[in-house]
Amino acid sequence: MKILKTITAAFLLSFTVANAQESLDFSGKKELVSPEVNGSNVTFRLKAPDAKSVKLVANWLPQKGWEPGTVDLQKNENGVWEISQTNLPPDLYTYSFLVDGVKVDDPNNVYLVRDIANVMNLVYIDGAKSGNYKVQNVPHGTVAKRWYPSKGMKTDRRITVYTPAGYEKSKEKLPVLYLLHGVGGDEEAWMTLGRASQILDNLIAQGKAKPMIVVMTNGHMSNAAAPGESAKGFYKPVMMTPDVFNADMETYFKEIIDFTESNYRVRKEVNSRAIAGLSMGGFHSLYISANYPNTFGYVGLFSPAVMPPQNAQSDIYKNLDQKLKNQLNNHYKLYWIGIGKDDFLYKNVADFKQKLDGMNFKYQYVESAGGHTWSNWRVYLNDFLPLLFK
Amino acid sequence: MKILKTITAAFLLSFTVANAQESLDFSGKKELVSPEVNGSNVTFRLKAPDAKSVKLVANWLPQKGWEPGTVDLQKNENGVWEISQTNLPPDLYTYSFLVDGVKVDDPNNVYLVRDIANVMNLVYIDGAKSGNYKVQNVPHGTVAKRWYPSKGMKTDRRITVYTPAGYEKSKEKLPVLYLLHGVGGDEEAWMTLGRASQILDNLIAQGKAKPMIVVMTNGHMSNAAAPGESAKGFYKPVMMTPDVFNADMETYFKEIIDFTESNYRVRKEVNSRAIAGLSMGGFHSLYISANYPNTFGYVGLFSPAVMPPQNAQSDIYKNLDQKLKNQLNNHYKLYWIGIGKDDFLYKNVADFKQKLDGMNFKYQYVESAGGHTWSNWRVYLNDFLPLLFK
Incomplete structure (x- = not known):
C-alpha cells in the first residue's frame, strides 16, 4: 500500500530534504554525561577543547564575600574538562560553569x-535529609497557577496553589498555609527552588x-506575576522592586x-490558618500576622528580615x-523562628528574640548551621509542616 | 531603638561577614542588554573577551540539513560580541550561542x-501574528498540573489542565479539547513552546x-510525567521512548x-469533545478518534505523522x-489538517488526504509555509480553536 512506509522510514528519508524542521536528534550519538552522580560523589564534565579555563561555580563551594565559590576543572586529551566533587551532603544544589569568564x-x-x-543547573544528592525533595511514588497533589482579583492593586495577580492528593474528590474542609517567598522570588520560588510540592506530597x-x-503568593505587589508571566512581558528580573x-x-x-x-473548601478558624515565609517573606509573615489580629494560629519565620x-x-x-x-x-498555637548561625540576619533575629522574651511571647526557635540559603529554607519547611494543624 | 537599623543597612553591613548566603546582587552594576528588541529588529550580545568565535544559533536562520542555522557575531573593543537581526516576522523564537564550539x-x-x-533562550517579536502568544491584560485561566490514575499503566500520570477564567465560580458545563504533543514533548510542551494558555486566554x-x-496529556506512556517530574528523577530526556x-x-x-x-464540570456530548495534536500527537489524534467511535466531534491533525x-x-x-x-x-463536525509546504511529512499527509478523498471523507485542509515547527503549530492552534464547539 502506497502509504505503508513506516514513519521511521519517513523520518530517515527526509534527511535529504530537511529544511525548517524542529531539530530532531535521531543520531543516537554518544554524549557526555554531566553531572554523573554516584552516591554523594558527582563528576561534572564539559567539552570545550578551545577554552583556556573552565571553572565550576557551585553553591556548596565556600563563598568569597557575596561571590559564589569556584573551583577549576581539568582538561583531558579529548578536550573534555572534568572535576569530581566528593562527599556532598544530601541536598539539592545549584551550579554552572565559567568558560574563559563566560x-x-x-x-x-x-x-x-x-x-x-541568574539561571543555574540543579544537581540532586539523595539521602535521608533530601529524600523529601525528590518525586516519590506517592499520591501527588495538584499544583495550579491561578489569578485572584486584587482591588487594592487594580489588577488580577497570580498565585500558586497546592491542593493535596484527593482534595478534589473529598468533602473534607482543609486548613491553609500561606507560604511567602524572599526578596528575590515570586509565586514560583517555593515550587522551583523550595521543592514545596514534593515536600508536601511526601x-x-x-x-x-x-x-x-x-497558597504561594507574589510578594512584589507591583508585579502581577513572575517574570515573563504578566503583561510586562519578557523583562530582565531585578531583586529589589520599589x-x-x-x-x-x-x-x-x-x-x-x-x-x-471563597474558592477552596477550607476551614476558616484561626487554628486552621498558618502563614510562613523566608527572608522578606518572614518579614511579611511577621507583620501580616501582627496586623491581622486573631487570624493565624501558626506563624513561621524562616531567616526573617525582622525590621522595616x-x-x-x-x-x-x-x-x-x-x-x-x-x-x-x-493564644496562637505556634510561633516558629528558624535561622542559620552564619546568616547575615542572625544578629537582627537575636535582637527580635530578645524583644519577644521581654514580653513573654512564646516561640519555638531553631538555630541551624549555614546561612541565608535555600538549603536551610527547605529544611525549615520540612520541619515546620509537621507542626501545623495538630 | 536597638533594632531600628533598617534592613537595608543590615544588608550592607553584612557584606563584611557574608558567607553561605544566597547570592543577592546589590551591586546595581550596569549589565549588557541581550536580547535588545526594537520592533522587528533584535541585537544579541555576549561578553566573551577571550573567545575566538561566537555564533548565534537560531531557529529563524536557514537550517543545514537537520543542523540549526548559525551566524557569526562580531567582537568589539570591550570584548563584547554582537549581532543584529532585522525584519524578523512576529513570532516567538529560540536561540542560543556557540562560544568556541561550546x-x-x-x-x-x-x-x-x-x-x-536542548535548552534554548526565547525571544519574542510582537505583531499581529504573534500577539496572542504574549500575556495580555485579559482574564487568565487556571493552569493546573494534576495526576490521574492509570490502571492500564499501573501508575498515576501527570496532565496539564487549562480551565478558562471564571470556570471555578460558574455553573456552566464546558466543552473539552484534548491537546497532544509531539515525539519530543510531554504534558508541558503545549504550555512552554506552544503558548497554549496565552492563546486560549486571548x-x-x-x-x-x-x-x-x-487537557494536555503525556503521550510517552512509559513516562508518568515530564522529565524531572516523576519518580524517575533527573534523567537526561531522549526523543524516542520505546x-x-x-x-x-x-x-x-x-x-x-x-x-x-468525572473531575471537571464538562459537557459530555460528542460535539463537546475535541482532540488535536502535533506530529506524533497528530498520529495519536488520528488513531484515537478513529478507534473511539462517535466520541469526538472535532479532530485536529497538526503536521501529523499519519502512518504506524x-x-x-x-x-x-x-x-x-x-x-x-x-x-x-x-457525522463529526470538523476534521482539520494543517501542514507546512516544507514539512518532511508533507508527502505522507498528501497520501493520507488522497485516501480521505477516495472515501468522500470531509476535512478542512490548511497548507502553510514552513515546515515541522512550533512556529506553525502555534498558528494552527490559534486558527483551530475558533472553529471548535460552534
Missing part, C-alpha cells in the same frame, strides 16, 4: 532553576503532615485570604510591641 | 525553554474561541476522558479505512 549552564543537564536574573504520604492547602516595604503586601493580604476561602526600613511610614509597621501583645493574648 | 545560553536572558534535551477574551477546558507506537496511548486514552469527565510503523501489531492500527468510514457515518 557563564555557561551545563549543556548536558536540562534541569535549570532561576533565582532573580510528608503527607508519610502521615507526618496533615493534608493542607498551600514596593518591598511600602506595606502593600500586608495591607492587601486579606484579598488573598478571602479569595482562598527607617523611612517606612505605614501604620502597618508601627506599634509592633502592642500588636505582638495582642497576638500573644489571642 | 553551547551557551544567553546569560542576560532568563527566558529559556526545553525541547527534548482568543476567549476576544470572543473568538468558546470558553473550554483543555512506547511510541505500541498503542498504549490510544488503548488507555479513555482513562483520561473518564478522569476529565510496519511492525506495529496492535489492532488499534488495523482496518483504518473501515474505522474512518464509521467516523464519517457518525
Whole structure:
C-alpha cells in the first residue's frame, strides 16, 4: 500500500530534504554525561577543547564575600574538562560553569532553576535529609497557577496553589498555609527552588503532615506575576522592586485570604490558618500576622528580615510591641523562628528574640548551621509542616 | 531603638561577614542588554573577551540539513560580541550561542525553554501574528498540573489542565479539547513552546474561541510525567521512548476522558469533545478518534505523522479505512489538517488526504509555509480553536 512506509522510514528519508524542521536528534550519538552522580560523589564534565579555563561555580563551594565559590576543572586529551566533587551532603544544589569568564549552564543537564536574573543547573544528592525533595511514588497533589482579583492593586495577580492528593474528590474542609517567598522570588520560588510540592506530597504520604492547602503568593505587589508571566512581558528580573516595604503586601493580604476561602473548601478558624515565609517573606509573615489580629494560629519565620526600613511610614509597621501583645493574648498555637548561625540576619533575629522574651511571647526557635540559603529554607519547611494543624 | 537599623543597612553591613548566603546582587552594576528588541529588529550580545568565535544559533536562520542555522557575531573593543537581526516576522523564537564550539545560553536572558534535551533562550517579536502568544491584560485561566490514575499503566500520570477564567465560580458545563504533543514533548510542551494558555486566554477574551477546558496529556506512556517530574528523577530526556507506537496511548486514552469527565464540570456530548495534536500527537489524534467511535466531534491533525510503523501489531492500527468510514457515518463536525509546504511529512499527509478523498471523507485542509515547527503549530492552534464547539 502506497502509504505503508513506516514513519521511521519517513523520518530517515527526509534527511535529504530537511529544511525548517524542529531539530530532531535521531543520531543516537554518544554524549557526555554531566553531572554523573554516584552516591554523594558527582563528576561534572564539559567539552570545550578551545577554552583556556573552565571553572565550576557551585553553591556548596565556600563563598568569597557575596561571590559564589569556584573551583577549576581539568582538561583531558579529548578536550573534555572534568572535576569530581566528593562527599556532598544530601541536598539539592545549584551550579554552572565559567568558560574563559563566560557563564555557561551545563549543556548536558536540562534541569535549570532561576533565582532573580541568574539561571543555574540543579544537581540532586539523595539521602535521608533530601529524600523529601525528590518525586516519590506517592499520591501527588495538584499544583495550579491561578489569578485572584486584587482591588487594592487594580489588577488580577497570580498565585500558586497546592491542593493535596484527593482534595478534589473529598468533602473534607482543609486548613491553609500561606507560604511567602524572599526578596528575590515570586509565586514560583517555593515550587522551583523550595521543592514545596514534593515536600508536601511526601510528608503527607508519610502521615507526618496533615493534608493542607498551600497558597504561594507574589510578594512584589507591583508585579502581577513572575517574570515573563504578566503583561510586562519578557523583562530582565531585578531583586529589589520599589514596593518591598511600602506595606502593600500586608495591607492587601486579606484579598488573598478571602479569595482562598471563597474558592477552596477550607476551614476558616484561626487554628486552621498558618502563614510562613523566608527572608522578606518572614518579614511579611511577621507583620501580616501582627496586623491581622486573631487570624493565624501558626506563624513561621524562616531567616526573617525582622525590621522595616527607617523611612517606612505605614501604620502597618508601627506599634509592633502592642500588636505582638495582642497576638500573644489571642493564644496562637505556634510561633516558629528558624535561622542559620552564619546568616547575615542572625544578629537582627537575636535582637527580635530578645524583644519577644521581654514580653513573654512564646516561640519555638531553631538555630541551624549555614546561612541565608535555600538549603536551610527547605529544611525549615520540612520541619515546620509537621507542626501545623495538630 | 536597638533594632531600628533598617534592613537595608543590615544588608550592607553584612557584606563584611557574608558567607553561605544566597547570592543577592546589590551591586546595581550596569549589565549588557541581550536580547535588545526594537520592533522587528533584535541585537544579541555576549561578553566573551577571550573567545575566538561566537555564533548565534537560531531557529529563524536557514537550517543545514537537520543542523540549526548559525551566524557569526562580531567582537568589539570591550570584548563584547554582537549581532543584529532585522525584519524578523512576529513570532516567538529560540536561540542560543556557540562560544568556541561550546553551547551557551544567553546569560542576560532568563527566558529559556526545553525541547527534548536542548535548552534554548526565547525571544519574542510582537505583531499581529504573534500577539496572542504574549500575556495580555485579559482574564487568565487556571493552569493546573494534576495526576490521574492509570490502571492500564499501573501508575498515576501527570496532565496539564487549562480551565478558562471564571470556570471555578460558574455553573456552566464546558466543552473539552484534548491537546497532544509531539515525539519530543510531554504534558508541558503545549504550555512552554506552544503558548497554549496565552492563546486560549486571548482568543476567549476576544470572543473568538468558546470558553473550554483543555487537557494536555503525556503521550510517552512509559513516562508518568515530564522529565524531572516523576519518580524517575533527573534523567537526561531522549526523543524516542520505546512506547511510541505500541498503542498504549490510544488503548488507555479513555482513562483520561473518564478522569476529565468525572473531575471537571464538562459537557459530555460528542460535539463537546475535541482532540488535536502535533506530529506524533497528530498520529495519536488520528488513531484515537478513529478507534473511539462517535466520541469526538472535532479532530485536529497538526503536521501529523499519519502512518504506524510496519511492525506495529496492535489492532488499534488495523482496518483504518473501515474505522474512518464509521467516523464519517457518525457525522463529526470538523476534521482539520494543517501542514507546512516544507514539512518532511508533507508527502505522507498528501497520501493520507488522497485516501480521505477516495472515501468522500470531509476535512478542512490548511497548507502553510514552513515546515515541522512550533512556529506553525502555534498558528494552527490559534486558527483551530475558533472553529471548535460552534
